[in-house]
Amino acid sequence: GSRWQSNLKTINMDPSYQKHFAVADYVIFAVLLAASMGIGLYHALSGGRQRTTQEFLMADRSMRCLPVSLSLIASFQSAVAIIGVPAEIYTHGTQYWFIGCAYILGLLIPAHVFIPVLYRLRLSSTYQYLEMRFSKAVRICGTLTFIFQTVIYMGLCVYTPAFALNAVTGFELWGAVLATGLVCTLYTTMGGLKAVIWTDVFQTVVMFAGQLAVIVVGVQQTGGVSEVWRKVREGNRISALDLNPDPTERHTFWTLGVGGIFLMLSLYGVNQAQVQRYLSARTEKEAVRSCYMVFPSLQLALALSCVMGLVMFARYCGEDHSDKLGTSSKDGCLFSMCLPGLPGLFIACLFSAALSTISSAFNSLATVTMEDLIKPHFPTMTEARATLLSKVLAMSYGLLCLAMAYLTHLMGDSVLQVALKIFGMVGGPILGLFCLGMFFPWANSTGALAGLGAGLALAFWVGIGSIVTRSSSTRPLPPCRAVLLSDNMTTAIHAALLNVTLSRPSGLKRFYSLSYMWYSAFNCFTVILIGLIISFLTGPMKEEDVTPGTVYPLLGKLLCFLPEHLKKKLCCVTPLGHTVSKTVKFHYRMSNTSETPSDITIPAMK
Ligand SMILES: O=C(O)CCCC[C@@H]1SC[C@@H]2NC(=O)N[C@@H]21
Numbered sequence: 001g002s003r004w005q006s007n008l009k010t011i012n013m014d015p016s017y018q019k020h021f022a023v024a025d026y027v028i029f030a031v032l033l034a035a036s037m038g039i040g041l042y043h044a045l046s047g048g049r050q051r052t053t054q055e056f057l058m059a060d061r062s063m064r065c066l067p068v069s070l071s072l073i074a075s076f077q078s079a080v081a082i083i084g085v086p087a088e089i090y091t092h093g094t095q096y097w098f099i100g101c102a103y104i105l106g107l108l109i110p111a112h113v114f115i116p117v118l119y120r121l122r123l124s125s126t127y128q129y130l131e132m133r134f135s136k137a138v139r140i141c142g143t144l145t146f147i148f149q150t151v152i153y154m155g156l157c158v159y160t161p162a163f164a165l166n167a168v169t170g171f172e173l174w175g176a177v178l179a180t181g182l183v184c185t186l187y188t189t190m191g192g193l194k195a196v197i198w199t200d201v202f203q204t205v206v207m208f209a210g211q212l213a214v215i216v217v218g219v220q221q222t223g224g225v226s227e228v229w230r231k232v233r234e235g236n237r238i239s240a241l242d243l244n245p246d247p248t249e250r251h252t253f254w255t256l257g258v259g260g261i262f263l264m265l266s267l268y269g270v271n272q273a274q275v276q277r278y279l280s281a282r283t284e285k286e287a288v289r290s291c292y293m294v295f296p297s298l299q300l301a302l303a304l305s306c307v308m309g310l311v312m313f314a315r316y317c318g319e320d321h322s323d324k325l326g327t328s329s330k331d332g333c334l335f336s337m338c339l340p341g342l343p344g345l346f347i348a349c350l351f352s353a354a355l356s357t358i359s360s361a362f363n364s365l366a367t368v369t370m371e372d373l374i375k376p377h378f379p380t381m382t383e384a385r386a387t388l389l390s391k392v393l394a395m396s397y398g399l400l401c402l403a404m405a406y407l408t409h410l411m412g413d414s415v416l417q418v419a420l421k422i423f424g425m426v427g428g429p430i431l432g433l434f435c436l437g438m439f440f441p442w443a444n445s446t447g448a449l450a451g452l453g454a455g456l457a458l459a460f461w462v463g464i465g466s467i468v469t470r471s472s473s474t475r476p477l478p479p480c481r482a483v484l485l486s487d488n489m490t491t492a493i494h495a496a497l498l499n500v501t502l503s504r505p506s507g508l509k510r511f512y513s514l515s516y517m518w519y520s521a522f523n524c525f526t527v528i529l530i531g532l533i534i535s536f537l538t539g540p541m542k543e544e545d546v547t548p549g550t551v552y553p554l555l556g557k558l559l560c561f562l563p564e565h566l567k568k569k570l571c572c573v574t575p576l577g578h579t580v581s582k583t584v585k586f587h588y589r590m591s592n593t594s595e596t597p598s599d600i601t602i603p604a605m606k
């Protein structure tokens, strides 16, 4: 909001930043855009020249695990994380780093549960699963929910880098937004998923290089690693393991390490952008391997962002920024601190992060719109026309996202918090829908629809409630001891203020102050609970009615220690008991069409 702008303006009144943006920086920015365009053009003119939707949307299902894994990182590492995570560390300390613990199960479960089920069904859109398991209506609702989430998130990702850049350096705002949006729309429209994946690879490398450079320069300017460490310790930015079980406590080991698992499952397990990458891998093994390879890169990205926050703290805590570190301006303020000495490289890092996320979002939006909303109604559409329409969709989503970009600056404070809230409020219910389908064979489509509706309603009630009552923001740590030491009175007052725990919120207020890191888990369980209750009330599905291959034998896996005969009796609900022969040939009736059953081969869960 305006406070953000005003604070940022004050930070950089001195014209040095304008000077900072010498020609070199514009050149680096232009080179980045040109390189991305080049890769897009290459894929538009090579291979099958993007003539079929299989190539345009699924990269001919020919990708190897390395580019897929780097592209998986890029999808959800945008300028939001590049600015938002260091700002989080600068203001609140390193508690957020514990989200790294969520990456273990957050990637193992997608690799061994979601990928096997979704890959073997050879889908293009992850929401086709919902039609095979439930009904067409559930698929449409899932697709629309995903589109809603992605359009808002994309707006945030376009606006964040452009706005921070403009506010700090006077760089033309809408020029940057338009340049980013147009270049991204063009190479995504021309080169399809292949171009998006290979530009993601290039942009992820630039992103890591940029973050590393900022850290190195920052350490040098602060006077070495030991100096940084001393200042960071002094400002008590190294957070201890916080095992506080209170769910309204914003960041603790539980909200980040456990709540974060559900956030990761909603992104790396069922989100269209990621599933599309798994499905573009040449074999299921390559897809699983790419998921494993995400783990070290994601930890590296998290470490770089957190260290950058610590270095910035050490670098600037001596100077009095306390007045500018108001809750909402900290992102922009921090960003301005990264600039001295290497603005061009940091800008390239920022826009690489943004471009790689936006292009993934465009492409996944075009894919689901094509596969879920258009193709089913025009089954006779020719490949050429379908591919052309996909390109028109990518373009129109690009323009829509520029419009959304304007809305996002109306959102609350820290951009990281806004992004994580969106994922929790909308991604959580979608995760619940897939879990309901995969782990509970009794669930039927009425239950699924009711569950999704209830989950979204509750999610928005909590989410909007927390914004309206501003109960989710927690008090930042003191800017740093160096500033406070100057005046003992300030120290005393500040310490007193910080120690006073806000009056314990009660009832509804407490409900609104649920940590946003629990939104994914909370909404996921709501969908499953309501979905099961309604399914049982309206007549649970029978085993033979469930489309084989759409249920994960959770019971069978959990009870894997039981002897066969006992397991057979106990988990009779799993249609794909692993004892079934290697490839199961059977007829199954598509839930929504009267056409004659078609043969499909689904290898049984091993
Ligand atoms: O950077 C963004 O655009 C989104 C913010 C981070 C999203 C989540 S946080 C956990 C996981 N790790 C990442 O690097 N991204 C996702």
Ligand code: NA
Pocket (backbone or CB within 6 Å): 073, 074, 075, 076, 077, 078, 079, 352, 353, 354, 355, 356, 357, 358
């Ligand atoms: Na990105």
